[in-house]
Amino acid sequence: MTRAYNFCAGPAALPTAVLERAREEMADWHGKGLSIMEMSHRSKDYVSVAEKAEQDLRDLLAIPANYKVLFMQGGASSQFAMVPMNLFRGDSPEQFRADYINTGQWSKKAIAEAKRYGSVHLAASTESNNFTSAPLQDELNLSADAAYVHYTPNETIGGVAFDYIPDTGDKPLVADFSSSILSEPLDVSRFGLIYAGAQKNIGPAGLCVVIVREDLLGQVIPGTPTMFDYKVAADAGSMYNTPPTYSWYLAGLVFEWLKEQGGLNAMAAVNRRKAEKLYSFIDGNDFYANPVAIANRSIMNVPFTLADAALDKTFLAESEAAGLLNLAGHRSVGGMRASIYNAVSEDAVDALIAFMADFAQKRG
Numbered sequence: 496m497t498r499a500y501n502f503c504a505g506p507a508a509l510p511t512a513v514l515e516r517a518r519e520e521m522a523d524w525h526g527k528g529l530s531i532m533e534m535s536h537r538s539k540d541y542v543s544v545a546e547k548a549e550q551d552l553r554d555l556l557a558i559p560a561n562y563k564v565l566f567m568q569g570g571a572s573s574q575f576a577m578v579p580m581n582l583f584r585g586d587s588p589e590q591f592r593a594d595y596i597n598t599g600q601w602s603k604k605a606i607a608e609a610k611r612y613g614s615v616h617l618a619a620s621t622e623s624n625n626f627t628s629a630p631l632q633d634e635l636n637l638s639a640d641a642a643y644v645h646y647t648p649n650e651t652i653g654g655v656a657f658d659y660i661p662d663t664g665d666k667p668l669v670a671d672f673s674s675s676i677l678s679e680p681l682d683v684s685r686f687g688l689i690y691a692g693a694q695k696n697i698g699p700a701g702l703c704v705v706i707v708r709e710d711l712l713g714q715v716i717p718g719t720p721t722m723f724d725y726k727v728a729a730d731a732g733s734m735y736n737t738p739p740t741y742s743w744y745l746a747g748l749v750f751e752w753l754k755e756q757g758g759l760n761a762m763a764a765v766n767r768r769k770a771e772k773l774y775s776f777i778d779g780n781d782f783y784a785n786p787v788a789i790a791n792r793s794i795m796n797v798p799f800t801l802a803d804a805a806l807d808k809t810f811l812a813e814s815e816a817a818g819l820l821n822l823a824g825h826r827s828v829g830g831m832r833a834s835i836y837n838a839v840s841e842d843a844v845d846a847l848i849a850f851m852a853d854f855a856q857k858r859g
């Protein structure tokens with residue numbers, strides 16, 4: 496078996512050990528004579544898998560007892576609608592208001608969706624600098640009548656990350672952690688709600704994890720579909736209907752793997768080292784550039800450009816031939832992007848840097 500180094504932004508690399516374990520358990524799960532995919536989600540066996548996955552996630556993130564963990568479908572994009580439907584407050588749509596911080600493509604999509612249900616006040620936007628930084632705390636213009644404040648701690652496309660958790664006073668803080676959850680420890684108690692599509696740092700696509708403070712449940716706006724009501728999901732243990740059982744199981748294997756690696760402090764140390772190496776190589780080489788303010792550089796998604804964009808295609812072809820996959824930047828911005836999530840090893844980053852150095856020397 497040959498495993499290439501995979502820098503895909505999502506669906507992203509999974510730990511090889513997790514895939515091997517899934518393969519071993521595939522056709523005959525724990526000697527039961529059937530696969531996990533073929534079991535009732537209400538069976539004792541499956542429920543034990545689902546509950547263990549939740550407990551391991553709670554352990555990893557030290558999630559306080561007054562938070563529910565939901566395993567939902569529809570990706571992070573469905574959360575762009577579920578958040579306003581569950582968290583807007585007031586007696587009529589005219590009163591539905593929230594603050595949003597705009598730091599890039601994913602913030603924009605969240606904002607556009609919230610506007611379908613109520614009004615959005617921009618607490619800050621970095622669009623004028625082409626989304627190459629995050630706003631500072633004292634640049635946030637928070638409004639008195641917002642039901643919540645939404646932001647994107649790690650913008651996957653621009654490679655821009657907040658280096659602090661915004662202080663929003665008594666307003667619930669809502670965060671789209673799709674591309675950076677589990678990359679380092681997190682103080683969950685600072686948030687009203689956290690959501691994350693699975694396919695970057697959790698497991699396969701098809702699952703979206705929501706971590707929500709209990710007191711925020713049970714006040715959906717009129718017309719909210721049953722499946723979009725967090726309280727319905729919470730009361731049913733995320734099994735109001737059939738959940739994506741295989742994705743949930745595989746996420747559970749990833750959580751176990753993270754614990755075996757030493758948990759999130761250990762992951763953070765490796766992730767910081769990986770990112771530091773790559774950024775310092777880029778900064779030290781005239782042929783490569785990254786436009787993001789140093790304090791806001793993502794440790795998960797590292798976009799970079801070549802001095803001569805005419806060489807982009809050659810770079811991509813030669814890196815792929817060298818076993819370094821999926822380095823093209825997002826279709827909206829071009830250039831390159833290396834996503835270096837938890838499952839992307841330090842060896843992969845070293846191999847990438849060696850390739851980049853060689854390429855710059857030959858073509859630069």
Ligand SMILES: *Cc1c(COP(=O)(O)O)cnc(C)c1O
Binds near residue numbers: 505601
């Ligand atoms: C990938 C991503 C999304 C979209 O996720 P889907 O699961 O495809 O809907 C949203 N927000 C961020 C920050 C992302 O990285």
